[in-house]
Amino acid sequence: MAKVHILDHPLIQHKLTFIRDKNTGSKEFRELVEEVSMLMAYEVTRDFALKDIEIETPVTTTKGQVIAGRKVVIVPILRAGIGMVSGMVNLIPAAKVGHIGLYRDPETLQPVEYYCKLPSDLNERELIVIDPMLATGGSASAAIKFLKDRKVKNIKLVCLLAAPEGIKKVQEEHPDVDIYLAAVDEKLDDHGYIVPGLGDAGDRLFGTK
Ligand SMILES: O=P(O)(O)OC[C@H]1O[C@H](OP(=O)(O)OP(=O)(O)O)[C@H](O)[C@@H]1O
Numbered sequence: 001m002a003k004v005h006i007l008d009h010p011l012i013q014h015k016l017t018f019i020r021d022k023n024t025g026s027k028e029f030r031e032l033v034e035e036v037s038m039l040m041a042y043e044v045t046r047d048f049a050l051k052d053i054e055i056e057t058p059v060t061t062t063k064g065q066v067i068a069g070r071k072v073v074i075v076p077i078l079r080a081g082i083g084m085v086s087g088m089v090n091l092i093p094a095a096k097v098g099h100i101g102l103y104r105d106p107e108t109l110q111p112v113e114y115y116c117k118l119p120s121d122l123n124e125r126e127l128i129v130i131d132p133m134l135a136t137g138g139s140a141s142a143a144i145k146f147l148k149d150r151k152v153k154n155i156k157l158v159c160l161l162a163a164p165e166g167i168k169k170v171q172e173e174h175p176d177v178d179i180y181l182a183a184v185d186e187k188l189d190d191h192g193y194i195v196p197g198l199g200d201a202g203d204r205l206f207g208t209k
């Protein structure tokens with residue numbers, strides 16, 4: 001079974017509190033989501049392998065370590081996942097970015113696909129799927145299945161908040177995918193919103209209703 005990593009770093013938890021606050025406006029919300037995503041990228045890349053290289057300092061020759069050619073694709077689930085891209089790309093600048101467009105039907109809560117653009121060398125790369133919200137898990141699970149159908153093997157899922165239902169669904173359907181979260185919330189409400197949550201992540205990022 002894949003691991004669930006809760007990233008309880010004080011900086012992440014501090015910023016998450018203001019992300020949750022309904023009085024935080026779109027500008028600050030966007031900035032905070034970017035900052036938390038960057039901090040999360042730091043943990044998500046912790047298992048990246050290093051290789052030794054020789055360099056010259058102004059004083060002498062020495063060995064240094066660099067990341068061993070790990071190729072990454074960051075895949076935001078549109079729309080809300082877009083809010084996490086810049087923070088992730090800041091720390092993994094060589095990453096390509098693929099997009100999967102899914103929205104959750106408000107009646108059925110089922111994911112509906114409307115867009116896909118992925119790099120052609122997808123299956124030579126490690127994939128990091130990003131979306132602020134893991135609620136029923138339908139969207140994340142569908143996005144991961146979509147990628148696996150294209151023969152991708154190494155996938156991680158990074159979300160800000162999750163409900164226990166969403167974690168369970170992804171773990172059951174994709175036991176090979178590690179999940180990285182800033183927090184696990186209590187439950188879903190009758191409309192499939194995470195409680196206490198942060199509301200509609202896409203609407204708060206983009207100022208829509
Ligand atoms: O786990 P689930 O129950 O599938 O819910 C989570 C999904 O819902 C939200 O997207 P939404 O459908 O609101 O689309 P948006 O990003 O365009 O706002 C969120 O960003 C996830 O993609």
Ligand SMILES: O=c1cc[nH]c(=O)[nH]1
Nearest residue numbers: 135193194199200201
């Ligand atoms: O709480 C939730 C659940 C799904 N999508 C959101 O944006 N928020």
Ligand SMILES: [Mg+2]
Nearest residue numbers: 200201202203
């Ligand atoms: Mg939304």
